[in-house]
Amino acid sequence: MPGSSTRSKARKRALDILFEAELRGLDPLSTLEERTAAADPPVRAYTTELVRGVEAHSAEIDARISECLAPGWTLPRIPRVDRNVLRIAVFEIDFGEVPDAVAVTEAVQLVSELSTDESPAFVNGLLRAITAGDVPRTTL
Secondary structure, three states: EEEEEEHHHHHHHHHHHHHHHHHHHHHHHHHHHHHHHOOOOOOOHHHHHHHHHHHHHHHHHHHHHHHHOOOOOHEEEEEOOHHHHHHHHHHHHHHOOOOOHHHHHHHHHHHHOOOOOOOOHHHHHHHHHOOOOOOOOOEE
16 A cells, blocks of 8 residues: 555554454454564554454444445445445544544545455445434444
């Protein structure tokens, strides 16, 4: 990701960890600990914040995503990369300090690089519905 920001790299690493944990059927926090201990490459503080935040708020985050899906769609039907990118973005939107537009743009960029041709439009549309207030925001 040439020229990408430190936070963009941290999001990509958080995605890698969440994806790996889901693929292997492991706890994301255990996977985070393994990657942090291995330190190859080192795990950034923002990566840790994202993984811990997504895990801590997983029920609320998954509910927000599910509420925006078209009839007949379920969270498990979403490709694994897209699902975990959406989780990171919804965490940033609902619980983080980055502007909503940044969270959406970063999520679309990640799926543009790592997922299907249809993924950017799907992720953008879903996150736009969430940020537009079409779905109630969760509260802490």
